[in-house]
Amino acid sequence: MIIEHIDAQLPGAVTDRHDFRGDQTIVVAKANLLALVDLLYREGFQLLVDITAVDWPERPNAEGAAAAGRFDVVYHWLNLASQERLRVKVAVADGETVPTLAGLFKTANWFEREVFDLFGIRFEGHPNMKRLLTWDDFPGHALRKDFPLDGGDPFCMEGCTAPYNNGERG
């Protein structure tokens, strides 16, 4: 129902959609995210339930391409009036930023920090883009598929070298 509405209001914004086990999912381009969120908010999707990401290292990592990019940033919304849920996915390339939703949804603040911490996706305009769960000097981003399950070389934990994110910190 909401998806038809989005199609009418923002034609062409939804690049892909699927319905699996009753979960509605739409994929939008990063450029249309803020307009879509604004629309969703006005339509009553005011409870931002969750923000997370999924790493697909095999996918083409071209910046700017509509459905390409290493990561999917996944948002879950709930409409308290109609109890309708909606999942929105945005593809992002490694090193690319996503506009923050912290201005409209206060709950996005920590969720986005967690995504940054564990995946290394930066959110543009975020008031406090710092790690949430791991410490500031932690080498790498733990939920990336190329981060070793055992944490890798224990001496890396001393904070001398950071091989998992090209030496970049923070």
Place this chain on the structure above:
Amino acid sequence: MDSIALSRQQLDGDHMIVNMGPSHPTTHGTLRIILELEGETILKATPEMGYLHRGVEKLGESLSYQQFIPLTDRLNYCSSIMNNVGYTCAVEKLLGIQIPKRAQQIRVLVSELARIADHIVCVGVNAVDIGAFTAFLYLFRQRETVYDLFEMAAGQRLHTSFTRIGGLFRDIPEGFVPLCERFLVECAASVDECERLLTHNPIWHDRTKGIGAISPEDAVNWGYTGPCLRAAGVPQDLRKAQPYLGYETYDFDIPVGTTGDVFDRYLVRMEEMRQSLRIIRQVLDRLEPGPVNVDDPKIALPPKEKVYTRMESLIHHFKLIMHGMEMPVGEVYSATEAANGELGFYIVSDGGKNPYRIRVRPPCLPIFSSFHDQVKGGLIADAVAVLGAMNIIAGELDR
């Protein structure tokens, strides 16, 4: 952050930095809160978390679907059975299967017992933090009974791992129902006793009324769910709004507060315990014999006696353990109403034996993120009261 705070302190001699935690009796696990104070008044509260981060989501990617169940015990360890139920419901949604009626009823039964245990911890410990020690003792006797019941059912008191994908670890044993019946009577009396100690107690009112008040709009915007959201006046309960496990067939009410302060959260939790007792009563009345696992050897393990005596069951057992279930490719988000709020599991499957990505949506992370807003301008003692009423469980917060 510390260095910035300290330099500001040097600029203005009146400000003082106080560390609450990581190991402080009222931090409920290992949390650290950096308080910036002017006298007793909190100017800024900066929560630091991650002390209990174990990488549950990362571990899940290397474990099979069944093997993840023990890790869910360690999320909200006060009501671990509810996490078991929430997780297995998510995998069952991914598989697209329905579990037998008796399994559903027992899941509802243990979930409500766990909700009572969790609310007892929250209310009891909150009262202790504020200084009312007696209420805690009255309630904790009942919590012991709940853990006795869990021990009978699952063999463990805290880390229950009671559910399995497609049903339960085993049926509830003989003696469970009579003890449960006794618990219903005794717990109702204890809840009343605790209410008599606290609800009309002027000291309790002074310490809790108006502390941590939040408007319904703000609560939704902060992503509140569960008792904290309902205390703010939003009647959102997934058991009613998006029923699962047959909750739509039970008769119960959703208590709602008005101001969202610590006192309202306390009242909502007390009433929810009574409503949970009502649900348990109805489950016990309608519990009927039957299987507790789906009759599908590709999902549920065959019974042990068949594994030892029949070739086919042995093969099924071997296949399930070694190769896992055949999972469809897709992604699901499944949410259940845990004691703290909406506990969600987002599972992405690529058809393999292990989940490709498993995300736990903890109910207390969004609630805790509002901590600074809740306590600024208050006193340190208010911060303690708010922290207790939020019911932060670090195991779930940090995962």
